Amino acid sequence: MSTLLDVKNLSTHFNTSAGTIKAVNDVSFKLREGETLGLVGESGCGKSVTALSIMRLVPSPPGRIVSGDVIFQDQNLLKISEEEMQNVRGRDIGMIFQEPMTSLNPVLSIGRQLREPLELHLGMTKQQSLSRSSELLELVGIPDPATRLKTFPHQTSGGQRQRIMIAMALSCEPKLLIADEATTALDVTIQAQILEIIKELTDRLGTSVIIITHNLGVVARYADSVNVMYAGKLRESGSLDQVYKQPKHPYTVGLLNSVPTLDLDADIRLQPIRGEIPNLTDLPKGCAFIDRCDYAEQKCQESEPELEEVEDAHFGACWEHQRVNKNLLGITP
Amino acid sequence: MTTTTADSTISQTDSNTQSPLLEIRDLKVHFPVTEGFILQRQVGVIKAVDGVNLTVNSGETLGLVGESGSGKTTIGRAILKLENATEGQILLNGEDITQSTGNRLRDVRRHLGMVFQDPFGSLNPRMSAGNLVGEPLKIHRLTTTKSDYKRRVAELLKIVGLNSMMAGRYPHEFSGGQRQRIGVARALAAKPEVMVLDEPVSALDVSIQAQVINLIKDLQTEFGLAYIFIAHDLSVVRNISDRVAVMYLGKIVEIGSRDDIYNHPKHPYTQALLSAVPTANPELERSRERIVLEGDIPSPLNPPSGCVFRTRCPLATKECSTQLPELQSVSGNHRAACIKGDWYESKNPVPGSVSEET
Structure with missing residues (x-):
């Protein structure tokens, strides 16, 4: 399959009174159709800022995309004009945000908000967009769509609002959908509903999806490949099975061993990553993970490891990646 | 019934x-x-x-x-x-x-002790960590002398994995995980x-979550x-x-x-x-x-x-x-x-x- 999105050496910085925060620091990855x-x-860790940079929605100031390229369907999104970018947003790339409460406009009816991208990007008439909106709501499982179009966001529940967001994000059949913590604020049974709808619809439309989450279970259930970020950089990247079964970065190992999951022994003692996330304005000279790492050596203090291919299409940024072993810490399913 | x-x-x-x-x-x-x-x-x-x-x-x-x-x-x-x-x-x-x-x-x-969900909203921002942890001791009159009070506060902070030197700091100076530790120490104070x-x-966050879960288990x-x-x-x-x-x-x-x-x-x-x-x-x-x-x-x-x-x-x-x-x-x-x-x-x-x- 061909490459849909190619992010090359993307860096986004935030200037704050405490210093420059390198929220996204030289991140490169590809996404296939x-x-x-x-x-x-x-x-x-920079996962949301990565998404916002792709969409060119980084609040500026204080944020600034310092360097890099975002090649999407053979055009560099960072080089095109704002008008051209507006045609990409919503039409070619859809985005769902974490807060279903705040990402809908409270003073506009749901119908009005659903119709907007249809009329703007696809040039539909009011009649066409109305009937399409109601189809879309039905598609995401909202009962009685015609009535619902006339209601306002506060009259619907969190789960319903997130469905409306999905309907809106997919209304123009985009090539790429970015779901930024789309289900984090929802209850588990509602989370399952929403993720199933996203999966079903994007499978049907052949849409590529970037799921941004801190929930390793959600990724294991829905993703094909995984990127792990820590302190602004990609630390590991590979297929789902590669990263989960044979992680090559101690941080990935730490994450996997610190979440209790239903398939492990219930009495297991969790192996947390010690310490805390470093201050982003004052990162250590070498590897940013060094203070929390069990594998740290002299070399790690001196220079920062770059992402390298450790096995076929599996990348890790660790000097000691050959020693990194998920099972050494005593946790095996 | x-x-x-x-x-x-x-x-x-x-x-x-x-x-x-x-x-x-x-x-x-x-x-x-x-x-x-x-x-x-x-x-x-x-x-x-x-x-x-x-x-x-x-x-x-x-x-x-x-x-x-x-x-x-x-x-x-x-x-x-x-x-x-x-x-x-x-x-x-x-x-x-x-x-x-x-x-x-x-x-x-x-x-009865209670630990709340929000480590940001559940601690009074104008009280130092030491006072937050020590307040139950005062309310229930569990310590008699000032030195006894100080010793007990230091002990409580240590139990939850915080440095007793941190007693003079205020909630905004702590991270979410540390604040939750203060919340646990406060709940524990009256035994x-x-x-x-x-x-x-x-x-x-997940890595911090595991630390606090282990702490809660150890205290039990x-x-x-x-x-x-x-x-x-x-x-x-x-x-x-x-x-x-x-x-x-x-x-x-x-x-x-x-x-x-x-x-x-x-x-x-x-x-x-x-x-x-x-x-x-x-x-x-x-x-x-x-x-x-x-x-x-x-x-x-x-x-x-x-x-x-x-x-x-x-x-x-x-x-x-x-x-x-x-x-x-x-x-x-x-x-x-x-x-x-x-x-x-x-x-x-x-x-x-x-x-x-x-």
Whole structure:
């Protein structure tokens, strides 16, 4: 399959009074057509800013895309004009945000908000967009769509709102859907519903998906490949099975061993990653993970490891990747 | 109610014949919904907790799971009398604490600790860590001299893994995980017997979450605390609990030992809930069966008649709208509330149970 999105050496910085925060620091990855990519990491690792940079929605100031290329369908999104970018957003790339409460406009009816991209990007008339909107709501499983179109966001539940967001994001049949913590605020049974709808619809449309989440389970269930971010950089990248079964970065190992999951022994003692996330304005000279790492050596203090191919299409950024072993810490399913 | 007595006898025989440390009998917490400004009239009632029976023995962890609006937090708050019980009793060491007031209430609360969900909102930003942790000591007059007080505060901070040098710092100077540790130290200060932990780790990042879970477990072993662990994350609850109660719309739909609930769930809601939790195991996720529930939780203002779960239940039939399911024994202390009494066999929503049985 051909490459849909090619992010090359993307860097986005934020200038704050405490210093420059390299929220996204030299990140490169590719996404194929129809592929679902999981972008995982903890708060502040840069996963959301990566998505916002692709969409060119980084709040500026204080944020600034410093360098890099985002090649999407043979055009560089960072080089085109704002008008051209507006045609990409919503039409070619759809995005669903974490907060279904705040990402819908509270003073416009749901119908009005659903019709907007249809009329703007696809040039539909009011009649066409109305009937299409109601089809879309039906597609995401909202009962009685015609009535629902006339209601306002506050009259619907969190799960319903997120469905409306999905309907809106997919209304122009985009090539790429970015779901940024789309289900984090929802209850588990509703989360399952929403993720199933996303999967079903994007499978049908052949849409590529980037799932941004801190939930390793969600990624294991829906993604084809995984990127792990830590302190602004990609630390590991590969297929789902490669990364989960044979992680090559100690941070990935740490993440996998610190979540309790239903398939492991219930009495297992979790193996947390010690310490805390480093201050992004004052990162260590070498590897950013060094203070929390069990494999750290002299070399790790001196220079920062770059992402390298450790096995076929599996990348890791660790000097000691050959020693990294998920099972050494005593956890085996 | 006949079920109340049956319930308590079952749980008591289970716990080496002693009377339980904490017992909740037919607890109801209802919130009136009013309309109008000057002449307020009641237009409805939200039954946040509607007839719940629970027991907690010393040293054990009872996990309370359910989705938002299930009433799990209200139960936790009612135990500390942060909400008043509309009906029913809460017995701590055999004494009904629902009617306690004034000095008696303060004495009762010494035996109860609570850790809240939001590590940012639950600590007074104008109090230093030392004062936050020491406040319960002052309120309950547990230390006599100033040096004794200081020593005890330093000790508490050390217990939760913080440096006693940090006592002079204010909440904004701490990270989320450290703040939650302060919250735990504060709850521990008066040496409680029962701790209510309301979503203590859900606001934390995964790597920090594991640190706090381990801390909570270690403290239990060290001090023999009884926990009521309220969470929506079923994997976390499984890791920490001895027994688990599953709630839906103010009622317990299933209760049993951890293994009963996770390996042999009987109530259709428990099964759906478990199947909705993804595991971090790609291979398993490809083969797992998923039960996806339709629709949302109904409004607690206007709950469905009969079984509250019937509007989303894949097994619901006509009888479910007329008959009120009572908790009944599946085996031993494992009880579920579903009128489809010939227990619907689990389709292994939990991956672990497959390998364990074969």
